[in-house]
Structures are given as structure tokens and as C-alpha cells.
Amino acid sequence: MKLKQLEGLLGDLQQFSNPKVELEQYPTGPHIASRMLFTAENSYGDITDKVVADFGCGCGTLSAAAALLDAACVIGFDIDPQSLETATLNAEELEVEIDFVQCDVTKLELKGQVVGTVVMNPPFGTRKKGADMEFLSAAMKVASQAVYSLHKTSTREHIKRAALRDFNAKSAEVICELRYDLPKLYKFHKRKEVDIAVDLWRFEPRQN
Amino acid sequence: MRLMTHNMLSCNIKGVTNGFPLKIEAEKVIEKEVDFNPDFLRHMFAKIEWKDLVEAARSLGYAELPEDSPDATVIESAADESLLKKLHHALLELHLEEGALVCPETGRKFPVNKGIPNMLLHEDEA
Numbered sequence: 001m002k003l004k005q006l007e008g009l010l011g012d013l014q015q016f017s018n019p020k021v022e023l024e025q026y027p028t029g030p031h032i033a034s035r036m037l038f039t040a041e042n043s044y045g046d047i048t049d050k051v052v053a054d055f056g057c058g059c060g061t062l063s064a065a066a067a068l069l070d071a072a073c074v075i076g077f078d079i080d081p082q083s084l085e086t087a088t089l090n091a092e093e094l095e096v097e098i099d100f101v102q103c104d105v106t107k108l109e110l111k112g113q114v115v116g117t118v119v120m121n122p123p124f125g126t127r128k129k130g131a132d133m134e135f136l137s138a139a140m141k142v143a144s145q146a147v148y149s150l151h152k153t154s155t156r157e158h159i160k161r162a163a164l165r166d167f168n169a170k171s172a173e174v175i176c177e178l179r180y181d182l183p184k185l186y187k188f189h190k191r192k193e194v195d196i197a198v199d200l201w202r203f204e205p206r207q208n
Numbered sequence: 209m210r211l212m213t214h215n216m217l218s219c220n221i222k223g224v225t226n227g228f229p230l231k232i233e234a235e236k237v238i239e240k241e242v243d244f245n246p247d248f249l250r251h252m253f254a255k256i257e258w259k260d261l262v263e264a265a266r267s268l269g270y271a272e273l274p275e276d277s278p279d280a281t282v283i284e285s286a287a288d289e290s291l292l293k294k295l296h297h298a299l300l301e302l303h304l305e306e307g308a309l310v311c312p313e314t315g316r317k318f319p320v321n322k323g324i325p326n327m328l329l330h331e332d333e334a
Contacts, residue, residue: 049245049247049248051212051252072245072248073210073212073213073299073300075212075213079328081324081326084324085322088322088323088324097210097240097242097300099209099210099212099213099323100209100323100324101209101213101217101324101325101327102324102325102326102327102328103326103327103328104328104329107220107329107334108220108327109218109219109220109227110216110217110218111215111216111217111218111228111229111257112215112216112255112256112257113255114212114215114216114252114255114256115216
């Protein structure tokens with residue numbers, strides 16, 4: 001599948017109808033989502049024929065991208081039932097199979113080494129301090145092959161240090177820097193839209 | 209929820225040491241065909257808990273998997289893919305739509321609705 005086609009399909013997905021600010025629910029736009037997963041597969045072979053988990057899947061954009069790039073099995077995890085309902089509809093619309101699990105990923109216990117790759121657009125930690133690190137820690141425990149994650153560029157040094165020192169990372173690379181367009185979603189947003197610099201990271205866990 | 213997912217879920221209530229595997233109470237099961245990918249299945253075979261998968265598949269009404277974990281040579285064999293096809297069906301084509309996952313240690317039920325298990329813990333369980 002070509003990048004433009006993937007981006008087009010993801011652009012048609014339904015997003016949050018009533019986003020919950022305390023969960024930092026922001027849609028992962030088709031531009032970022034398509035590039036993230038396309039790179040994961042084309043540069044690293046981490047998606048096709050692999051078991052892929054999407055942590056904090058929301059409405060399932062990254063999960064859908066993984067499924068469209070022929071992951072062997074995709075599982076989306078999220079705490080919010082409304083988002084999971086939307087994610088289910090999106091999967092049906094695209095005619096792809098995605099399993100969804102309602103849970104708190106930071107408290108999840110997953111057995112075995114079945115999950116190969118974790119992809120995620122985690123909360124940045126603006127509402128619940130440290131949420132971004134909790135998600136990263138959880139992802140590094142689960143993935144046997146790679147973790148792809150988005151974090152604010154301003155946290156780059158902090159993330160690198162934590163991943164290598166505390167979260168069992170063999171490597172931690174910023175693959176590229178992207179601009180995350182956040183439209184005015186919540187009442188407290190003053191500007192019509194804002195542009196945040198985010199890093200797309202690839203982490204490799206050490207073999208357990 | 210399919211059994212590939214079930215094969216990795218466990219009960220994470222505080223203090224529970226034997227929360228895996230979760231027993232299945234099935235009320236509604238559907239089957240959906242997906243493409244057969246033998247290389248993927250061969251790769252997965254070593255990573256899944258065979259006996260737990262057999263039991264889980266039985267709970268969903270599928271009893272074709274052999275009780276004992278097959279020899280690696282049978283799985284590797286390119287000639288006979290019949291066992292791989294059964295593994296494929298059990299792992300990826302059976303969907304638990306309604307029912308519950310039950311913690312083997314505490315008996316706590318995690319409901320499954322519209323194919324989605326709810327693993328959220330109550331305050332006193334976390």
C-alpha cells in the first residue's frame with residue numbers, strides 16, 4: 001500500500017465525539033499516523049506479519065494503520081469505553097480485524113513474549129504528570145521487538161535517559177521530528193489551532 | 209476478542225499470583241475467516257501456551273486441537289499444513305463476543321461485551 005493511500009484511508013476514520021480532557025484525548029491525525037506506521041514497516045519491518053499492540057488506542061487510528069499494513073494481529077488497549085466503541089466502528093468500516101481491550105495499560109500484566117511491536121501516541125503528561133513515562137515503561141515491558149512512540153521534542157533528553165537507564169532499552173532513537181497540529185478541541189484552548197513539535201521515537205528492548 | 213489476545217491476558221488484582229490463564233465463560237461466539245499465514249503461525253507456535261489455548265478453544269466450542277503440544281517437526285513440516293490450519297482457526301478466527309473472563313485464583317469475572325473484555329480494576333483491587 002502506498003503512503004498516500006494509507007493516509008487517505010486513515011483520514012476517513014471517525015474521531016472522538018466528546019473528548020475527555022483528563023485523559024488527554026487528541027486524535028492522531030492521518031498525516032502523522034500514516035508516516036509513523038509506514039516508516040516502522042518500510043525502514044524496520046516491524047509491522048507486516050507481526051503482532052502489534054496499540055497502547056492508548058483511542059479511536060484506533062494507529063491500530064487501523066497497522067492492520068492496513070498487514071500486521072498479523074492487532075490489539076488496541078484503552079481505558080475509555082466510548083473511544084473503544086468508535087474504534088470498533090472504524091475497524092468495521094475498514095473491514096479489518098482488530099481486537100480491543102478495555103484496561104489501564106499502566107497496570108496491565110501481559111504474559112509471554114507474543115507482542116512484537118508496540119505503537120502508541122501516549123498522553124504527554126500535561127494532565128496527569130508522568131503519564132508519558134508510565135506508558136513508555138509499560139510498552140517496554142510488553143514489546144519483544146520494538147516500541148514506536150510520540151513525545152514532545154522538549155522532553156527529548158529526559159526520555160532518552162529514562163529509556164536507556166530505567167526501561168530496559170537497548171537503543172532509543174528519534175526517527176524524525178514532526179509537527180502535531182492540535183485543533184481547538186477544548187474550551188480552555190485559546191488559539192484556533194496550535195502546532196507542537198513532537199519526536200517519533202523507536203526504542204528497542206533488551207532481550208528478556 | 210480472539211484467543212491470540214486471550215493467550216496474553218492475566219488477572220492483575222493486587223496480591224494475585226496465579227492470575228493466568230483466565231477461564232472463559234462463553235455466551236456468544238462468532239467465527240470470521242481471515243487469511244491463512246503459515247509462516248506467522250510457525251513463528252508463534254513456540255510463544256503460545258499450548259495447553260491453555262486448547263482449553264480456551266474448547267470453551268469457545270472448538271475441540272479440534274490435539275491435547276498435547278505437537279512436536280516442532282510437525283509444525284515445521286511444509287507438506288502437511290492441516291495442524292497449522294487448526295491453530296490458525298483457534299487463534300485468529302474465533303471471536304468471543306459476549307461472556308466473561310474469570311480469574312483462576314479469585315473467581316473475579318471480567319465481563320466481555322461486544323467482543324471487548326473490561327479489565328479495569330475496582331479501587332480496592334488495584
